[in-house]
Amino acid sequence: MKLLIINPNISRGVTDLIEAEARRVSAPDTRIEMATARSGVAYIETRFEALLGAHAVATLAGERLGHYDALLIAAFGDPGLAALKEVLDVPVVGMTEAALMTAAQLGQRIAIIAISRRITAWYRECVDRCGLLGRLAAIRYLDHPLGDPGTVQQDHAARLLALSRLAVERDGADVLILAGAPLAGLARGLKGQLKVPVVDGVSSGVCQAEALFCLRAGAALRGSFAPPPAKPHLGLAPGLRALLDAGGS
Amino acid sequence: MKLLIINPNISRGVTDLIEAEARRVSAPDTRIEMATARSGVAYIETRFEALLGAHAVATLAGERLGHYDALLIAAFGDPGLAALKEVLDVPVVGMTEAALMTAAQLGQRIAIIAISRRITAWYRECVDRCGLLGRLAAIRYLDHPLGDPGTVQQDHAARLLALSRLAVERDGADVLILAGAPLAGLARGLKGQLKVPVVDGVSSGVCQAEALFCLRAGAALRGSFAPPPAKPHLGLAPGLRALLDAGGS
Amino acid sequence: MKLLIINPNISRGVTDLIEAEARRVSAPDTRIEMATARSGVAYIETRFEALLGAHAVATLAGERLGHYDALLIAAFGDPGLAALKEVLDVPVVGMTEAALMTAAQLGQRIAIIAISRRITAWYRECVDRCGLLGRLAAIRYLDHPLGDPGTVQQDHAARLLALSRLAVERDGADVLILAGAPLAGLARGLKGQLKVPVVDGVSSGVCQAEALFCLRAGAALRGSFAPPPAKPHLGLAPGLRALLDAGGS
Amino acid sequence: MKLLIINPNISRGVTDLIEAEARRVSAPDTRIEMATARSGVAYIETRFEALLGAHAVATLAGERLGHYDALLIAAFGDPGLAALKEVLDVPVVGMTEAALMTAAQLGQRIAIIAISRRITAWYRECVDRCGLLGRLAAIRYLDHPLGDPGTVQQDHAARLLALSRLAVERDGADVLILAGAPLAGLARGLKGQLKVPVVDGVSSGVCQAEALFCLRAGAALRGSFAPPPAKPHLGLAPGLRALLDAGGS
Amino acid sequence: MKLLIINPNISRGVTDLIEAEARRVSAPDTRIEMATARSGVAYIETRFEALLGAHAVATLAGERLGHYDALLIAAFGDPGLAALKEVLDVPVVGMTEAALMTAAQLGQRIAIIAISRRITAWYRECVDRCGLLGRLAAIRYLDHPLGDPGTVQQDHAARLLALSRLAVERDGADVLILAGAPLAGLARGLKGQLKVPVVDGVSSGVCQAEALFCLRAGAALRGSFAPPPAKPHLGLAPGLRALLDAGGS
Amino acid sequence: MKLLIINPNISRGVTDLIEAEARRVSAPDTRIEMATARSGVAYIETRFEALLGAHAVATLAGERLGHYDALLIAAFGDPGLAALKEVLDVPVVGMTEAALMTAAQLGQRIAIIAISRRITAWYRECVDRCGLLGRLAAIRYLDHPLGDPGTVQQDHAARLLALSRLAVERDGADVLILAGAPLAGLARGLKGQLKVPVVDGVSSGVCQAEALFCLRAGAALRGSFAPPPAKPHLGLAPGLRALLDAGGS
Known part of the structure; x- marks a missing residue:
């Protein structure tokens, strides 16, 4: 193919x-x-x-x-x-649709980790268009300026991990989506450190x-x-x- | 202005x-x-x-x-x-958003009259994005090829009137939207003949x-x-x- | 008219x-x-x-x-x-219906600022009847006794402003409704100080x-x-x- | 009591x-x-x-x-x-709330049989206020003028029975509500003839x-x-x- | 019977x-x-x-x-x-269905008090299956290990009361359900101390x-x-x- | 694997x-x-x-x-x-979840073709649990007794094709799911004859x-x-x- x-x-x-x-x-x-x-x-x-x-x-x-x-x-x-x-x-x-449909098979309630506050409204509308708003536990986001989108993962690793934990502990998420192409591959990196399935947009x-x-x-x-x-x-x-x-x- | x-x-x-x-x-x-x-x-x-x-x-x-x-x-x-x-x-x-927000003040359940079957999926998604899908009684549509969009009103007047009546009698609509710029002004023309408020996209x-x-x-x-x-x-x-x-x- | x-x-x-x-x-x-x-x-x-x-x-x-x-x-x-x-x-x-239909054209997610806690349940049911509950970001409210309804605006100006800001920053509202006839005109007063469109019930x-x-x-x-x-x-x-x-x- | x-x-x-x-x-x-x-x-x-x-x-x-x-x-x-x-x-x-909460324990999808077309919009809004619109299979109604509300049951018995059957066969209802005080007691009368549980407003x-x-x-x-x-x-x-x-x- | x-x-x-x-x-x-x-x-x-x-x-x-x-x-x-x-x-x-249908007649927005965090996802899905998710104000839960399910009420009385109050004050609940058979009878005990109707699963x-x-x-x-x-x-x-x-x- | x-x-x-x-x-x-x-x-x-x-x-x-x-x-x-x-x-x-998540990527509105009327309620609840009820165009079903579940495909081929067409033409489905293990493989057989993507439970x-x-x-x-x-x-x-x-x- x-x-x-x-x-x-x-x-x-x-x-x-x-x-x-x-x-x-x-x-x-x-x-x-x-x-x-x-x-x-x-x-x-x-x-x-x-x-x-x-x-x-x-x-x-x-x-x-x-x-x-x-x-x-x-x-x-x-x-x-x-x-x-x-x-x-x-x-x-x-990427969003694939990640959502994948995540929906791994847990009932889905959280999205996003790389900026501004982007969350657009993501939310996207989940809604997919018909899965009822399964969205939360969208959590980095609240600091990104700098280079190519190095978001390294620059904000600890914060991304913390957000992921909050999504599980506070928002009741069963599964996480690390959203945005700049986070491609991060799911693999965090998997050991998180306690729920993590879905990556590119690979899904x-x-x-x-x-x-x-x-x-x-x-x-x-x-x-x-x-x-x-x-x-x-x-x-x-x-x-x-x-x-x-x-x- | x-x-x-x-x-x-x-x-x-x-x-x-x-x-x-x-x-x-x-x-x-x-x-x-x-x-x-x-x-x-x-x-x-x-x-x-x-x-x-x-x-x-x-x-x-x-x-x-x-x-x-x-x-x-x-x-x-x-x-x-x-x-x-x-x-x-x-x-x-x-035009859609304005017509919907206008119609929503004139009746509880809203029907849309559209000029082709194909267009209805797009309209439906539009109503959904406005958050008013719960108030949509029906979308009814002309099922014949349009010909010239500039003369839809004249070419299909009787059918548009019939669709409007079905939306009221069968679908339980309280208010109608005649949708699509080619129908601009038709609402005024039909008002005498219909029994519920009719909203036009351009004028609203x-x-x-x-x-x-x-x-x-x-x-x-x-x-x-x-x-x-x-x-x-x-x-x-x-x-x-x-x-x-x-x-x- | x-x-x-x-x-x-x-x-x-x-x-x-x-x-x-x-x-x-x-x-x-x-x-x-x-x-x-x-x-x-x-x-x-x-x-x-x-x-x-x-x-x-x-x-x-x-x-x-x-x-x-x-x-x-x-x-x-x-x-x-x-x-x-x-x-x-x-x-x-x-007033509510008009404010909601106006606000819905100015932003996707709507917050309402109310003048008492008790009133919020009634407002929420009102938004629901309009079919726009899915677009409600939050209802925030004054939590102190009102005193004279005719002087709410002056008596509670700073708190109303603070609530409005919370609705934007915390609740993700794109547009605000200052609700209740006693707040008539306040939207004009606050506009300079808020960062999103503000809708007033009476004028809308x-x-x-x-x-x-x-x-x-x-x-x-x-x-x-x-x-x-x-x-x-x-x-x-x-x-x-x-x-x-x-x-x- | x-x-x-x-x-x-x-x-x-x-x-x-x-x-x-x-x-x-x-x-x-x-x-x-x-x-x-x-x-x-x-x-x-x-x-x-x-x-x-x-x-x-x-x-x-x-x-x-x-x-x-x-x-x-x-x-x-x-x-x-x-x-x-x-x-x-x-x-x-x-009566509506009690009938709905009763019916909701007897079947998943509920149909209402009403005594006039005009009344159905009000009933539907009532079901919506109860939060059970998602469980409403249909509202079917008598489409002929009532005559005396006190003798609806006798005057329209056959038609009410036919509507009830349509609600089960066509609308997929698991349980029926015979709505309106003038139908009080009819549920008992029809029970033998229907194939799903029937709820009466007064008795529930x-x-x-x-x-x-x-x-x-x-x-x-x-x-x-x-x-x-x-x-x-x-x-x-x-x-x-x-x-x-x-x-x- | x-x-x-x-x-x-x-x-x-x-x-x-x-x-x-x-x-x-x-x-x-x-x-x-x-x-x-x-x-x-x-x-x-x-x-x-x-x-x-x-x-x-x-x-x-x-x-x-x-x-x-x-x-x-x-x-x-x-x-x-x-x-x-x-x-x-x-x-x-x-028990859940009966408690919900009872509570729905006593208040518009319902909160559930649960005996463990883990149980809340199952309860939420249960409310959803009943079609009443739109009326759920919150599910609050004991966050400490239960010990003996037969003595939950005595062991956690103060915390259960505190959770109930939070559900009313913070979550806007009009009515409470004390959920889980181990809490059977607690509703009677707390009634004097709470300010909203309280529903018990077994008795409802x-x-x-x-x-x-x-x-x-x-x-x-x-x-x-x-x-x-x-x-x-x-x-x-x-x-x-x-x-x-x-x-x- | x-x-x-x-x-x-x-x-x-x-x-x-x-x-x-x-x-x-x-x-x-x-x-x-x-x-x-x-x-x-x-x-x-x-x-x-x-x-x-x-x-x-x-x-x-x-x-x-x-x-x-x-x-x-x-x-x-x-x-x-x-x-x-x-x-x-x-x-x-x-099978249902996989078919739905697959179909949701191929069309906006999904229809399910089922092998008996009785089964449709269970399927509908299943779609609801997946959170995709809003995308369900219809469930259509064989209305004749099945006979041997192992030969449903052959026994009812023409009717299954007709149901699929109705789902597209009448119900506005963009994509079809042929539901039930007895229909495994039928999607491949019908693909040439239908005009929208067809999803099979087993293969998806x-x-x-x-x-x-x-x-x-x-x-x-x-x-x-x-x-x-x-x-x-x-x-x-x-x-x-x-x-x-x-x-x-």
Whole structure:
């Protein structure tokens, strides 16, 4: 399986983090290809930044159309996820969605550890769109400025561990999600020190992509994820046009 | 008040419909300015098309930054609405949100009349994001191909009336929303023939924009609608950059 | 437009506060008329007091039937609101409902600042009836005895400001509602000092009444807000009888 | 135990129906006393009529204060129920609430059979206030004019039976509530002919009142059902004043 | 009425506590018979222990089939409750369900006081299955090791009182449930010291069983609580077989 | 990875169906071992039958403790799933849960096709426990007697296809789950003929088990899925005792 992983942010350092974790967990016959957003921001924390990220992801996904068997959108909040499911006939996986669906099988109540306060509103809305708000125990977050997103894990290790413990002891979480691509791989590191299952966005994204590919559940030709009906369009970049044309036939 | 109304679709005929209805209902001291998306599709029915529309709306809103006191996004589904609330310090109103908040004051259970089956999933998710899914009685829809979006009202008048009646008699709706910019003004036309209050997206959008402007509730400097934190960005069109710069200062 | 504003409490001092704020925000062609409950309590905090207030509001609304184009029930909790929508064919607006529908367009998560602990249960049920419980971030309240409801704002200014800040910083509210007619106008005063949009019950009530009147959405002749079916009645005061007779024809 | 049963409607024929059923089911040491609203309508179907009924119930409950050990409000929709729980220190039971809490122990999904279409919106809101909307399978209703509320059972027996069957076969109900005081006793009559447990409002109201009295769970002196705080009041009938004075001490 | 009360735990000391409280509250014509699980654990706190308890309860209920008019499952969490409702044609009452349905008539928001932290997740899921999660104010719990379940009340009296007060003052509860058979009877003891109604699992279970028996609502022959369809089975103990055979005829 | 798959029913023919499908989809390094319940019924449709199945699954899982790396409970409704997650420190997967979490990544609204009417209530409660009731479009079911569970697919192929189409066209489902072990493999057969993704319980169960094993998220030592606290027990079969002892150390 050829798995395209798109980092919706412009930060290549984070792309490298994602790639390392993805390669570590992927099956032998999974070929991973990485892409980094050409436009957008260094780290998506808000709805507006997600709008920019969604556009960048769609453009890249369209440019490489036909060259991958599954797509992983590698930012928490899953910018563009539902939209791309409509126009692609391969599995499209989001880091949040994959982490939630994985975590939901490991515990009843889920906590998310996030890297900034600002990002939590967006995450909460994301959990709500997945329909799992009723299972959210808490979102806890780093309350200090991040510095370099590429070194969040090292810079804030002790605090991330403390937040994880609070989520279990105070919020009653059965399972944790360490959220945000900059935390890719941290779950492995903390596992020994925590007392509940810990889910990582990147690795659960890769595993869910492999599972969905393996199941070959079929593409949507009807229902709300069928390709958009063909209609006039205007002024779209080639990648976006390719997606509309692919679907609208 | 200067009200900028952006049609997120590329169809100028629909822009004209919207403008006519907006001018009819607006207060004497409201100056209306129209804009039409330069990129996107003729009519947004899906999540992917909404992604395109959101980007087009944001670009236009950024280019005209500083030249309006309130913004109305004039397509049902409100593409880009939450994102733009973050970066603008003037009221940003969406047709769906305004229609729902208006309808919610006129009846307990709300029905939406839509112009295609495909569009209903997107509308439903929109009502859910507003938190009002519990008050949705039904979404009923035209089940025949639309033809020209600019003449939907005339082409399908009898069917739209029949759908409205079914929503009241079968679904128990207390109030109706005629959804989609192409239906702008139809509510006025049908009012005599229906037996419950009927809400139009464009006119409720204009009235809610006037109400919000009048209240001067203040801008968000904290919370999840504060401007995105300043951070590196790349490859953004001038309009989008302007929005990031305006907020991130 | 002739707007009748009824204070469901017997406190004339609060009626004056309401009137001042209403006149300040209303459009030039809105004529405001005030009425104060002839029976009931000084300040509604509980369900039983709301029962008394609802009866008083209905009586007054019936006595003046035909002499107003819209009605604003000017107490938080909206005593009698849904009932009066059935029997009146003009827009009926409640302070809570109007504030919530306004706030819902300014932020995703809403906090309410209340003037006593006891009142919060009633407010919460009110938000629930509006279907917006999922968007309620918190209700925070003054925990000291009020003294004179007419001077709450001055007596407790610093505490109200502190509560508002907690709602933003701790509860994650994007928008605040300062609840209760005795706080009419306070939103204007605090705006400079808070960092999120602040909504006032009276002024949003007036603006929503103007918006609904302007939209002329039509009266309910079917559905659950149609007038009650005609049937025998007994022992009702003239105002109440007028409402039944108006609707039941 | 002395059980006061108040019919919130003015129809003495229905009071007789209620009394007969109540006497049939009550325990040997339960003394039943009946009261009929002195003001209001013949049959409550709407929110406005419920407002009238609530006022009438409160007035009677206040006039007889001290002369009963439990109160049953004998109309579906429970007019005044939550309000009276605040001011009385004896159990206050509503027919809907009692029927729902009884039915919830007999099946997972509950259907209500109602005597008019108009009444269903009010019932639905009542189920919602009880927090059991998620367990409501359906509300089915007689769609023909009632005629005399005192003879609904006989006039519409076949149709009521058919509705009950549809609720089981089509709506997946596990248990039925025959709603409305005019149907008092019908559950007994239909039991042989239906295939799921059937709950009657009056008899479940009596049994729940007996259960609550027997448990002596204590009165509310704190929380949202404590008596309203003492404060100035004006223009209230003696019964209502008695309730305020009883609580506010 | 012959009421069989089964303690799903193996602790005979707790059976005695339950019996004492049950006899104290039951009506003169209720004959109480007790049974204690022959297999399982000393005190059910988890889902796995509940699985064991459910099996033990079912076995006992089947062995005594035909010898009781109602069954009370006397452990919080109601192990086996829904399953036994399918195969028995007499009322089956659970301590949690009965306590919740009782409490829901005494206050709007309910708090549960539990005897260990671990047990709270199971209780919460139980409230959710009853559909009343929206009315749950909080679950507070003893955070120290229990010692002997038969003497929890005496050993932790002060702490249980303190937890109850916090539930009212901090969590906004209107009514309390003292949960777990080991707390049977404590509600009576604390009533004088608390300021809101307090509900006991055992006594509300007995009263609800009496109420359901008295109402004779009929057995389920259709719907999801009808007996399981007859089909091959294997390897079941005589009690379990009796239940299948009773229903599947 | 060694994957133990337990059929909670006594029907060996269905075990064979499950095994065939599991072997077809599993990864090269997954070793599958099958087990069939020694006690219980031929096909679980009800809560009581699920109680029997849960006990049988737990017994088998305990007897083979230490001999598998992951456990798949291969009946829809997931009997014993949450309980076994507490006592096992390897991933425990349920067919329903796995199918739902898979389907939730393929479409927004999910429909379930079931093999009998009776089974639908149990499935619905299962979806509710997963927290995904808000995403359930419908449960459609075969309404004719099954005959042999081992040949349901062949006997009812046309009807199953018709039900699937109705779920898409009428209920607005974006994705289908063919539910029940007897339908194992049918999804592959129908895929060509349906227009939306189709999820099979067995194969998604296997793939999710592989994903969870691969992620090595860690065991629960705290939270509500930690092993039950050690305490006295009595009368348990060796398998069940092994599970308690394993966890309670």
